[in-house]
Amino acid sequence: MKYNRKPELESINGQKRKLKTKPLILLIGILLAFNIFWFIGWLIPDKSKQTDEEVASVAGKPITREQWMSAMEKEVGRETLLELVNEKVMAVAAEQYGIKVSDKEIDLEIALIRSVDGRSHSGQDEDEMRQKIRSNLILEKVLTKDVVVKDKAIKKQFDENTALYNVLTAYRTAIIVVPTKTDAEQTIDELSKGSSFDVLAKERSTDLASASLGGDIGYINDSTDSIDKKIIETVSDANEGSTSGVIALSDGTYAVIRVSEVVKGQSFKFNEVKDHIKRELALEQLPQTVSPEAFWKEFDAKWFYGN
Known part of the structure; x- marks a missing residue:
């Protein structure tokens, strides 16, 4: 009966030959397995390359990712x-x-x-x-x-x-402290041109404690006694996301501040x-x-x- 016959293909010269399905399926399986193994190998990173990757250099001498990660682990790990x-x-x-x-x-x-x-x-x-x-x-x-x-x-x-x-309104504040008014004006000018406040604080601020944090001094309010009163006065009138003008501090230095968040006060x-x-x-x-x-x-x- 026709439906029991094995599949056949017509050859170029008109002769008929049987289609060998098992070798074909085997070949497809091998190719599929090869592609899967290749894809897995492509996904798994080469650890030898990762550890030897150059992340910086000084005088042409490289600092590798492995050295960097090892130093970070010792410091804060x-x-x-x-x-x-x-x-x-x-x-x-x-x-x-x-x-x-x-x-x-x-x-x-x-x-x-x-x-x-x-x-x-x-x-x-x-x-x-x-x-x-x-x-x-x-x-x-x-x-x-x-x-x-x-x-x-x-x-x-x-x-x-x-x-x-009775919690007072708090202002998340960052600060850049500089020696002169001119320095403060230059800082404001660079900020207006798109420079990062965090980066400028790390580069310029003489207040080392906050400079390492991108100028962040946390949340301050009207009762914060560890902060210059001029800063308190300035933030009290500031809007969220605003940057101040030049602020003359009591110790003779100058500052520029940014208020990133205003948390309204409340009574519990x-x-x-x-x-x-x-x-x-x-x-x-x-x-x-x-x-x-x-x-x-x-x-x-x-x-x-x-x-």
């Missing part, structure tokens, strides 16, 4: 890894003890921190700051979960420190800060300060630097 491990440990602790941290709680902590010490988070972006606060809140909740604090004590703490919970009611106050009073009852490392053994934390 231990501290960075420590933060990552502690964040993971606290995340596991939260899951283990059924502890939750809401965005509203983090917002409250940020507001209170800004009102007391806005410079504590200078150089950090919003996500980094929130993650650190989240981990710290988990730690505090784990440590204080069994500590008893009476409502009367919490209310007394609130009544005696109401000013702490007792019920909004009750849990925060309770944790603070509970922590005062603990015999000693405890860090996330105290939980490493409990949650089987291991790292590159050993015990």
